[in-house]
Amino acid sequence: MSVIGRFAPSPTGPLHFGSVVAAVASYLQAKSQNGQWLVRIDDIDPPREQSGACDSILKTLELLGLHWDGEVLFQRHRQDAYQEALDLLSSKKLIYRCNCSRKQLQGNAYPGTCRLKAHSSKQQHALRIITNQTPVNFNDGIQGHVQQNLENDVGDFIVRRADDLIAYHIAVVVDDAWQGITEIVRGADLLDVTSRQIYLQRILNVPTPAYAHIPAAVDADGKKLSKQHHARPVNDDQPETILFLALEFLGQQPDEVLLQGNVEEIIQWGVKNWSMKNVPEKATIEI
Numbered sequence: 001m002s003v004i005g006r007f008a009p010s011p012t013g014p015l016h017f018g019s020v021v022a023a024v025a026s027y028l029q030a031k032s033q034n035g036q037w038l039v040r041i042d043d044i045d046p047p048r049e050q051s052g053a054c055d056s057i058l059k060t061l062e063l064l065g066l067h068w069d070g071e072v073l074f075q076r077h078r079q080d081a082y083q084e085a086l087d088l089l090s091s092k093k094l095i096y097r098c099n100c101s102r103k104q105l106q107g108n109a110y111p112g113t114c115r116l117k118a119h120s121s122k123q124q125h126a127l128r129i130i131t132n133q134t135p136v137n138f139n140d141g142i143q144g145h146v147q148q149n150l151e152n153d154v155g156d157f158i159v160r161r162a163d164d165l166i167a168y169h170i171a172v173v174v175d176d177a178w179q180g181i182t183e184i185v186r187g188a189d190l191l192d193v194t195s196r197q198i199y200l201q202r203i204l205n206v207p208t209p210a211y212a213h214i215p216a217a218v219d220a221d222g223k224k225l226s227k228q229h230h231a232r233p234v235n236d237d238q239p240e241t242i243l244f245l246a247l248e249f250l251g252q253q254p255d256e257v258l259l260q261g262n263v264e265e266i267i268q269w270g271v272k273n274w275s276m277k278n279v280p281e282k283a284t285i286e287i
């Protein structure tokens, strides 16, 4: 089976170092196995998006020599497929309407308040999927064995938001399956939601890809790098240096001499020498 990896950024701002590391890791994991590497824009949440961010992200990837295969997929064009998935969940009687306010939802796991309430469709409501006590297990390529009891740890989770936008987990699962993604390499901040996505894959009867979660880049306060935390966009920097630092972050021990090379030479070295085993088994790394 041929390997297909992907990078799926949200267009909420320019790429920062943490997302570049995820792009580099997913690229090298696919290309070191002669696989394809796809780019998908996670543009399903317009209120959070920033105009120009998508162009800026694609430009940065090109600057870094991370050339994707095929066309970029824009998730905003995939609403019909997401609706089909919701219809399937509905036909299995696995979703219900919830109109709990944010204030009502204080705890960690949703307690199933609306499961048996049968709210009218006329009121504004979110849709939740019924979870259960069967543990979801998977072996992460970097972080090791993960197990979660969804009903206790998460509760029935949202598959369509009260503002009618599709929930992230549905969009991800539907498109990973549709694009035939075999390996997902992404930041460890998403480790915790993987069980939810595997649960959906099983119900929607689609394959579960291999998962590997790289450490998230955090600042000295332990906060994930994002534009909220004034992480500097990478466009302004030397792409060669960024690539070199990304390889170092990923435990690949790049040769110093590479700093004199160009982007293509650094990427080639990365593809040739990539070893997932060398990526630190940590949730976060401070930079």
Ligand SMILES: [Zn+2]
Pocket: 097, 098, 099, 100, 113, 114
């Ligand atoms: Zn509710």
